[in-house]
Amino acid sequence: MDYYCSAKFTELQINVQGRLLYNCCKAYPERISVEWMEANPGRLFHTDTMLEDRALMLDNKPCASCHHGCYKYELQGLQSKRLLTKNKQQISNPDAPLKTLQIILSTDCNLACIYCSPQLSSTWVNEIEKHGSYTLNGQSIENDSWTTMWSRMKQKSRSTESKFFDLILNEIHLAKELNHIAFLGGEPLLNNQLIQSMDHVSDKTISITTGLGVSDTRLKSILEKVKGKKIKFNISAESTGKYFEFIRYGLRWSDLQNRIEMISKAGHEVKLLSVLSNLSLLDIHNFYKIYNERYPIEIQYLAGRNFLLPHVMDDKSKKACRENLAPLEDLAIPLLNSIKEDPTDHDRNNLASYLTQLASRRKLPIDFLPKHFLDWAGIDTTKIS
Numbered sequence: 001m002d003y004y005c006s007a008k009f010t011e012l013q014i015n016v017q018g019r020l021l022y023n024c025c026k027a028y029p030e031r032i033s034v035e036w037m038e039a040n041p042g043r044l045f046h047t048d049t050m051l052e053d054r055a056l057m058l059d060n061k062p063c064a065s066c067h068h069g070c071y072k073y074e075l076q077g078l079q080s081k082r083l084l085t086k087n088k089q090q091i092s093n094p095d096a097p098l099k100t101l102q103i104i105l106s107t108d109c110n111l112a113c114i115y116c117s118p119q120l121s122s123t124w125v126n127e128i129e130k131h132g133s134y135t136l137n138g139q140s141i142e143n144d145s146w147t148t149m150w151s152r153m154k155q156k157s158r159s160t161e162s163k164f165f166d167l168i169l170n171e172i173h174l175a176k177e178l179n180h181i182a183f184l185g186g187e188p189l190l191n192n193q194l195i196q197s198m199d200h201v202s203d204k205t206i207s208i209t210t211g212l213g214v215s216d217t218r219l220k221s222i223l224e225k226v227k228g229k230k231i232k233f234n235i236s237a238e239s240t241g242k243y244f245e246f247i248r249y250g251l252r253w254s255d256l257q258n259r260i261e262m263i264s265k266a267g268h269e270v271k272l273l274s275v276l277s278n279l280s281l282l283d284i285h286n287f288y289k290i291y292n293e294r295y296p297i298e299i300q301y302l303a304g305r306n307f308l309l310p311h312v313m314d315d316k317s318k319k320a321c322r323e324n325l326a327p328l329e330d331l332a333i334p335l336l337n338s339i340k341e342d343p344t345d346h347d348r349n350n351l352a353s354y355l356t357q358l359a360s361r362r363k364l365p366i367d368f369l370p371k372h373f374l375d376w377a378g379i380d381t382t383k384i385s
């Protein structure tokens with residue numbers, strides 16, 4: 001195996017709330033302190049761990065953080081960010097300059113997408129506080145003490161106003177070859193410091209990854225404030241109608257469509273990020289019909305919820321996917337590759353348990369899913385209240 005990955009030499013993600021550094025977004029994080037940053041200005045992309053990891057890579061040896069992010073999936077024959085993005089350039093300097101920075105301002109989010117978690121969305125935290133953890137065979141989805149504490153703090157008193165955030169802005173100014181900054185969430189459009197942060201990085205290209213779980217009024221106000229800036233909006237969506245509203249819980253399908261139009265009409269670039277799962281695969285062909293000609297659609301692969309992986313579906317659903325996706329020709333190849341594997345009973349049972357718990361606590365109808373899919377999974381819709 002060739003362990004090299006250029007992202008290790010160019011990309012950094014900062015989780016402001018957790019004070020975590022990821023080199024890159026998929027890698028295992030390290031925690032960073034204000035004291036270290038004060039003592040090491042301009043070295044945020046060159047911590048001892050990062051330098052050691054890069055040296056290992058150049059020696060063609062695996063490092064633990066990339067095992068967590070990519071290698072372990074590749075060893076199972078699955079896709080990884082490393083394989084998907086391909087390594088275009090070979091960089092041999094562990095001290096290479098930062099090119100791309102991703103900033104997670106906070107985990108405030110009005111949505112609770114089915115693939116998401118309390119660690120990324122405050123709505124997930126609130127739901128688990130109200131209804132308890134999800135219990136599945138071999139795993140659970142629960143609030144940790146950090147996410148609970150964070151969700152109780154007012155946005156105003158949080159770290160974007162803190163010394164830590166000022167130090168990050170300083171690092172951005174010192175990173176002379178940094179050319180792209182991406183704001184991620186939670187929902188970055190809910191964060192009051194987004195506009196302020198963007199003013200500090202006006203000489204870089206900017207992207208915002210959003211689920212569009214904000215009101216029309218707030219979105220309109222943000223678009224007014226960023227008038228004249230060219231921002232790339234990466235919008236998360238992959239299905240339509242009831243599928244969309246189940247998968248991206250908290251947002252109506254019609255609101256998503258209107259908000260995409262608002263952003264597009266304001267002159268910003270739009271890209272759609274579509275997460276492949278068994279549920280989204282059942283409807284993604286309808287999403288492509290509406291948006292494929294208008295905007296680029298990037299496929300993303302989920303991790304950590306094996307029971308939601310695309311192949312965890314019955315044979316009849318797989319056949320329907322093949323037929324529905326056939327008109328997409330080459331575009332369908334990665335989608336169809338994702339359903340090749342046979343599902344295990346373990347994943348099928350966890351799928352049934354997860355969807356039953358989720359639909360019950362959210363009081364969502366689930367009978368829009370094909371009957372053969374529900375029967376195969378063993379989901380009894382009469383038990384969902």
Ligand code: SF4
Pocket residue numbers: 005006007008023024025026027028065066068069070071080081082
């Ligand atoms: S191998 Fe994976 S986790 Fe490591 S830097 Fe590359 S893309 Fe990120």
Ligand code: SF4
Pocket residue numbers: 109110111112113116117120121185186187210211212213236
């Ligand atoms: S919009 Fe993003 S952060 Fe919010 S729940 Fe969905 S995936 Fe999670």
